[in-house]
Amino acid sequence: xxxxxxxxxxxxxxxxxxxxxxxxxxxxxxxxxxxxxxxxxxxxxxxxxxxxxxxxxxxxxxxxxxxxxxxxxxxxxxxxxxxxxxxxxxxxxxxxxxxxxxxxxxxxxxxxx
Amino acid sequence: xxxxxxxxxxxxxxxxxxxxxxxxxxxxxxxxxxxxxxxxxxxxxxxxxxxxxxxxxxxxxxxxxxxxxxxxxxxxxxxxxxxxxxxxxxxxxxxxxxxxxxxxxxxxxxx
Numbered sequence: 737x738x739x740x741x742x743x744x745x746x747x748x749x750x751x752x753x754x755x756x757x758x759x760x761x762x763x764x765x766x767x768x769x770x771x772x773x774x775x776x777x778x779x780x781x782x783x784x785x786x787x788x789x790x791x792x793x794x795x796x797x798x799x800x801x802x803x804x805x806x807x808x809x810x811x812x813x814x815x816x817x818x819x820x821x822x823x824x825x826x827x828x829x830x831x832x833x834x835x836x837x838x839x840x841x842x843x844x845x846x847x848x849x
Numbered sequence: 850x851x852x853x854x855x856x857x858x859x860x861x862x863x864x865x866x867x868x869x870x871x872x873x874x875x876x877x878x879x880x881x882x883x884x885x886x887x888x889x890x891x892x893x894x895x896x897x898x899x900x901x902x903x904x905x906x907x908x909x910x911x912x913x914x915x916x917x918x919x920x921x922x923x924x925x926x927x928x929x930x931x932x933x934x935x936x937x938x939x940x941x942x943x944x945x946x947x948x949x950x951x952x953x954x955x956x957x958x959x960x
Contacts, residue, residue, distance in 0.1 A: 738894070773890075778853075779935070779950040792947070824890050835880035835899065835939050838948060840892035 739763040740841035742827050748847045751817060757844045759810040759827030765839075766832050768810040770802060773824040773843070785810060786833050817848045851876045851940045855951035862926050862958050870921040870954045872936030880939035880948065881912055883921050887932045895921070895934075926958045 740761045749755050761768065770782040784792035785804040799821075801813040810827055827841040852875035862868055872881075883895040896903050896910040898919065903910055907926075912919040923930055933955050937948040 738891075778952050779937075779948075781947055784947075826890075826892065837882060837894060837897045839894060840884070843890040843892075845890065 738839045738841065740827060740829055740839055742825075742841035742844050744844055745842060746845050746847075748849060749814070749817065750849055751819070753817075754813070754815040756814065757812040757825055757827075757846075759812075759841055761808055761810075761827075761829040761839075761841075763829060763831075763839065765829040766807050767830045768804060768807070769828040769830075769838065770810065770812055771826040771828060771840075773826060775823075779826065783812075791833075814846075817846075819848050822846055822848045851878070851938060851949050853936060853938055853949055853951035855934075855936055855954050857954060858952065859955045860957070862956070864926060864928060864958055864960050866926050866958075867922070867924045868926060868956070870923070870934050870936075870956075872919040872921070872938075872951055874917050874919075874936075874938045877917070877941040878914065878938040879941040880937075881919055882937045882948070883910055883919070884935045884937065885930075885932050886935060886953070892935070923956075926956075928958045928960055931956055931958045 767786045771779045773779045782796045783802045803811040824843045826843045828838040830838045854873045881899045884892045898912045900914045907924045909922045933953040935953045937950045
């Protein structure tokens with residue numbers, strides 16, 4: 737248990753569906769991150785939020801839409817995904833910006849059919 | 850961007866054996882973390898070690914920042930040590946939050 741929770745843990749969706757992934761951190765951190773882990777590829781940073789403000793969009797397609805209503809919650813809204821978007825989506829948080837530890841949630845395993 | 854190479858890519862051990870995992874990186878770093886990803890996908894923090902040596906039970910890590918590598922030592926391995934071990938770094942003078950991950954070492958510990 738790292739103090740970062742994600743729901744759902746598994747999700748199967750069709751290409752025309754709309755769904756959302758949720759992340760919540762109980763660590764009092766101010767920065768939150770979305771990462772994507774595809775099969776046989778390193779983890780890739782997708783989005784970064786610092787004090788609810790987005791500071792990084794790592795060239796992510798617009799079919800992924802993040803939302804950070806407060807420093808404890810982070811969402812990833814999904815719509816019209818492609819089968820190649822199937823992956824493990826990991827949320828992380830850190831106390832602040834800077835070269836400090838990031839703590840990860842358990843991930844949501846997404847399958848797009 | 851910074852390159853991170855981990856070796857070996859795969860490692861099979863018998864329970865009780867020791868192992869050393871290596872992480873090489875191509876530029877100076879101000880952040881280096883070792884993670885263990887269990888079979889369910891959870892990334893567990895092992896060490897935050899941009900330089901120096903740390904130990905935690907059967908695990909220890911050493912980072913030689915001037916030579917751009919880090920080592921993770923696992924002693925008296927157990928089956929629960931199985932999984933993928935990732936090294937992640939952040940380039941000095943970079944964005945201050947962008948961790949770059951290696952491809953990992955898949956460790957299998959057999960009983």
